[in-house]
Amino acid sequence: MGKGNMKEAEKPRAEDKFCCISKLKVFLLALSVAFLGKTMAAAYMSSMFTQIEKQFNIPASLVGIINGSFEIGNLLLIAFVSYFGAKLHRPRIIALGCIVLSFGCLLISLPHFLFGRYHIESSISPSENFSVMPLCFVNQSLFSLPTEEPSTECEKEPGSLLWIFVMVGNIVRGMGEAPIMPLGISYLEDFAKAENSPFYQGCLHTATVVGPFLGFLLASFCAELFVDLGSVDAEDVTIAITDARWVGAWWLGILICASVNLLAGIPFWFLPKSLVKEGETNEPEETNEKSAIQLQENDKNEAKQTMYEIAKDFIPFLKGLFHNPVYMLFICITILQFGAFDGMISFMPKYLEQQFGKSASDAIFLIGVYNLPVVCVGYFFGGLFMKKFKINIYQAANIAFFVSLLEYLLYYAAYWTVCDTSPVAGLTVSYEGIEQVSYGENTLLADCNKDCDCQLKVWDPVCGNNGITYVSPCLAGCKASRGTGKSVVFENCTCVAASGFSPQNASAILGQCDGDKNCDKMLHYFLILSLVCSFIFSLAAMPGYMVLIRSLKPEEKSFGMGIHELSSRVFAGIPSPIYFGALIDTTCLKWGTVTCGREGACRLYDIVTYRWLYLGLPALLRGVSYIPGAFVLLILKRKLKTESQVLLNAPVEMQTKEQEALK
Numbered sequence: 001m002g003k004g005n006m007k008e009a010e011k012p013r014a015e016d017k018f019c020c021i022s023k024l025k026v027f028l029l030a031l032s033v034a035f036l037g038k039t040m041a042a043a044y045m046s047s048m049f050t051q052i053e054k055q056f057n058i059p060a061s062l063v064g065i066i067n068g069s070f071e072i073g074n075l076l077l078i079a080f081v082s083y084f085g086a087k088l089h090r091p092r093i094i095a096l097g098c099i100v101l102s103f104g105c106l107l108i109s110l111p112h113f114l115f116g117r118y119h120i121e122s123s124i125s126p127s128e129n130f131s132v133m134p135l136c137f138v139n140q141s142l143f144s145l146p147t148e149e150p151s152t153e154c155e156k157e158p159g160s161l162l163w164i165f166v167m168v169g170n171i172v173r174g175m176g177e178a179p180i181m182p183l184g185i186s187y188l189e190d191f192a193k194a195e196n197s198p199f200y201q202g203c204l205h206t207a208t209v210v211g212p213f214l215g216f217l218l219a220s221f222c223a224e225l226f227v228d229l230g231s232v233d234a235e236d237v238t239i240a241i242t243d244a245r246w247v248g249a250w251w252l253g254i255l256i257c258a259s260v261n262l263l264a265g266i267p268f269w270f271l272p273k274s275l276v277k278e279g280e281t282n283e284p285e286e287t288n289e290k291s292a293i294q295l296q297e298n299d300k301n302e303a304k305q306t307m308y309e310i311a312k313d314f315i316p317f318l319k320g321l322f323h324n325p326v327y328m329l330f331i332c333i334t335i336l337q338f339g340a341f342d343g344m345i346s347f348m349p350k351y352l353e354q355q356f357g358k359s360a361s362d363a364i365f366l367i368g369v370y371n372l373p374v375v376c377v378g379y380f381f382g383g384l385f386m387k388k389f390k391i392n393i394y395q396a397a398n399i400a401f402f403v404s405l406l407e408y409l410l411y412y413a414a415y416w417t418v419c420d421t422s423p424v425a426g427l428t429v430s431y432e433g434i435e436q437v438s439y440g441e442n443t444l445l446a447d448c449n450k451d452c453d454c455q456l457k458v459w460d461p462v463c464g465n466n467g468i469t470y471v472s473p474c475l476a477g478c479k480a481s482r483g484t485g486k487s488v489v490f491e492n493c494t495c496v497a498a499s500g501f502s503p504q505n506a507s508a509i510l511g512q513c514d515g516d517k518n519c520d521k522m523l524h525y526f527l528i529l530s531l532v533c534s535f536i537f538s539l540a541a542m543p544g545y546m547v548l549i550r551s552l553k554p555e556e557k558s559f560g561m562g563i564h565e566l567s568s569r570v571f572a573g574i575p576s577p578i579y580f581g582a583l584i585d586t587t588c589l590k591w592g593t594v595t596c597g598r599e600g601a602c603r604l605y606d607i608v609t610y611r612w613l614y615l616g617l618p619a620l621l622r623g624v625s626y627i628p629g630a631f632v633l634l635i636l637k638r639k640l641k642t643e644s645q646v647l648l649n650a651p652v653e654m655q656t657k658e659q660e661a662l663k
Helices: 001-008 024-057 060-087 088-114 149-154 163-177 180-191 197-224 250-270 290-324 325-346 348-356 360-389 393-416 519-550 555-573 577-586 609-661
Strands: 460-463 479-480 487-494 509-512 588-593 599-605
Touching: 001 325, 024 060, 024 088, 024 163, 024 180, 024 197, 024 250, 024 360, 060 163, 060 180, 060 519, 060 555, 060 577, 088 180, 088 250, 163 180, 180 250, 180 360, 180 555, 197 250, 197 360, 290 325, 290 555, 325 348, 325 519, 325 555, 325 577, 325 609, 348 360, 348 609, 360 519, 360 577, 393 609, 519 555, 555 577, 577 609, 599 609
Parallel strands: none
Antiparallel strands: 460 509, 479 487, 487 509, 588 599
8 A cells, every 4th residue: 555655745746737727638639740740641642542553563462562561560569568568668668659650651652752753654755756666567576675685684674562651551551550540549548537538539539630631642742743753844744644654743741740750759758647537636654665565576466367357258259259249240241341441431532433433532532532531520429419319229120220230321322433444455455446345455455457567565655636545656656746745746647547537637646545525524413422432331339339338348349359350351451452452453454564565553453343342342342241241130139039028027036036035
């Protein structure tokens, strides 16, 4: 007892002022900024993966692995930090986490400074008129890109493996984020008044909403700037922002995120290890040295006992969770639903780019603006509804199941939000303009360009005045050109002339042709649908979460929530972007190339198959999740029946006991 009070004497009080604000409020403010910083970096990274894919010329499946690497870093430390961190100086461990997170962000941006200038896969020189290079001449092999270099040269090519820095940086970012939430929330819970705790949690939830919103806005801004910002003049860039080869300044925003997280960690260094709880006072008592030593020994024995108890209780706790059918079924539901959403969100900017012809900047901005605010409103009303009507676990399960099912059925309307993109000769249409889809290179050759000795691997699209896109000026059969840079016009194009134009009028300009005018309208339908679906699903999230919490015994809650989090990350967070990316890769019609001739990032997708896979895989995963959901309802209904029978019998027993007592 004496030792405890001696320790108390050293503790500062939660209400002690630090720059006119109580120390606990300073901690809350610092933690809110840390939450904002980590969620801002997470949203920024998730929306910039398409830029990273194009910068490093890598397939979507590899991008999925880089995406999942964050979860791996987080899992490496989360259990260790959650257990041991509580016994150490929590504010300083959070500060260390912020520094590690910031260092991870710096590592991610490092390849940009090692990479050198981004090489646009183009045959047009911006300054001089080298446009004879891509034109239709018989002896063009002198100007061709070397395609048959040995594969060993490929490995030695500078920058070919720099994406590893991004992956390692993402793992480090995950490790840095691990202590922030569990230690921050436990510190607040330990030293805050019970009545203040909900307000403090509300502040943190607000920060986790504002963070991603700022992350999306920053990503949208950076995606609009060319990757070699400052070292390349805007006039020297011969591609438009909507071009498949455009790479935004992805490295710039991640440096800003690194700065925010580094600054967020500073206040934690100056905060105490522990405080006296809000509303309590500390009155020191004198203790002698002997009793202090005695108590230290008792503490050691207590710690040993605790460790022994933890080890002894671990297996029974785990068994208890495995024998809890509602809990185990809920984990299955979470894995399926989280897997579907994680994969969709990871590749949504790419989907909007490919399906609706939007630039990455516009796609990221629209996702942030349309989806984030309504999700917050949905969470708020879902929680308010639960509190106001004092809903039991069976009612909560019903609400979560049927509200989520309504959103799931509404989701299928996305299949009708389609838009016809511009046809590409030899890939989506034949050179005669007949619709066809070809995954082979041989269809790029036709009678109009077979004598041109064209490069088949290069992607340097031009738009013919017949509305058809050609893979390169050479494959369009263009024999002459005028102008330089972006304003180059290719003339006397035999393949354009083959569709009914006279050779004098058959011309082409740089870039893909614009898609159907209907695209913008369809994009708005898709975004409004995603807004409605996000709102309805977020209404179901709180009742669903309550089912999970109430299915656990009080002593199982902490461990059960940890296992739930672990399962969702291992079985959904890590694999989901990988298999989504691998499936998306199967729909690629035209791969970009790196200088040694190997396949790079995909330039053009078969949008119909892409749409079916991108929308169909989440539909399948979520559809399966309603099977365990139905079992949860059945189990809870049976449980409610048995409990109500016990309650109905209780008054009769009480009556007989009262009668016996009176006798």
